[in-house]
Amino acid sequence: MIDTVTTETESTEFQTDNLQRFIFDGIPVRGEWIHLSKSWQEVLNRRQYPQAIQNILGEMMAAAGLLAATVKIKGRLVLQIKSDGPVNLMMVECTSENTVRAFAQWEGDIADDISLEAMTGKGALAITIDVEGSKQPYQGLVGLNDDSIASMLETYFKQSEQLETRIWLAANEQSVAGLFLQQLPGENNNEEANEEDWIRLSQLAATITNEELLTLGAGTLLHRLYHEEHCRLLSLTDFNFACSCSRERVADTINLLGEADALDLVETQGEIEVACEFCNEHYHFDKVDVAQVFSANSTPELDSKTLH
Ligand SMILES: [Zn+2]
Structure with missing residues (x-):
């Protein structure tokens, strides 16, 4: 052969x-x-x-x-x-x-x-x-x-x-x-x-x-x-x-919690800390960051999107 x-x-x-x-x-x-x-x-x-x-x-x-x-x-x-x-x-x-x-x-x-x-x-x-x-x-x-x-x-x-x-x-x-x-x-x-x-x-x-x-x-x-x-x-x-996690994705997850619950968490823990299971990257959101997540959520542009 x-x-x-x-x-x-x-x-x-x-x-x-x-x-x-x-x-x-x-x-x-x-x-x-x-x-x-x-x-x-x-x-x-x-x-x-x-x-x-x-x-x-x-x-x-x-x-x-x-x-x-x-x-x-x-x-x-x-x-x-x-x-x-x-x-x-x-x-x-x-x-x-x-x-x-x-x-x-x-x-x-x-x-x-x-x-x-x-x-x-x-x-x-x-x-x-x-x-x-x-x-x-x-x-x-x-x-x-x-x-x-x-x-x-x-x-x-x-x-x-x-x-x-x-x-x-x-x-x-x-x-x-x-x-x-x-x-x-x-x-x-x-x-x-x-x-x-x-x-x-x-x-x-x-x-x-x-x-x-x-x-x-x-x-x-x-x-x-x-x-x-x-x-x-x-x-x-x-x-x-490669890991596809990002600060934006974590912000989206915090957004899903709702503003009241997210602020509650910050109040009791001082911040919200999220770690990516895959790459072990730690993301920190303090009170100001959390407020930003929800203020971004209420911009007129995003509001109009959620109406559809
Ligand atoms: Zn990751």
Whole structure:
């Protein structure tokens, strides 16, 4: 067989904060590889997480990037676990501008060796796709029955999309990484050959170690796995950490409280302080700021808008 993961791609300098798509000539299987370092560091710089949460949140961050790349929409994809355990919320958001942000909420001490099940308790892993301009976001849910994020997502694709999918995820202090393989409906109707190809390609990928996922570039990794296959590297996507919170958005939230309640809060607390869960930015509104929020609200221009 022709070696199509060429030495040229292999020698390409290892670039992180990237997603690499790849395909196989003549085989209805698509693949993606993701590696995030800088954007992961941005998440960890903003909040200190217990080790067990850090691992899962990191895996979710790699997974969200992989999933976002499978949907071609303008908007955002949110991957979250909402549950009743000591870790009640873990959330990652990826936008079509390839920005990513993540955070987790928990109570009490979380042991390093706690299982995913004990950490989350009862709940669900939700995949929300919010297309810009559409009223109702799409939401897919999968129960927290499996012991890893990767296997939950494999179950989701099988149940909701009827697509065979294999996902490998890894996270450590420095980086998060993932590999994604999905069998697509074949056009050649040769189901037996397609099945054999799928099994071979996924078995080869299953030889990957977490260490390799976290330390090798896409070219080197895919060469190692698929040097006997016709594997072709497609486009590369850059990812960056970014948060969409702003002082204006916080002002909008204070506005929703109503003037009397907002002033009450300032009276009792001295100020209103709002922290963004994603980036940990703290916004402070004192009495003057709050008065401004509501005086801006009563300008004739805004009043005329609210009449419609
Ligand atoms: Zn923020």
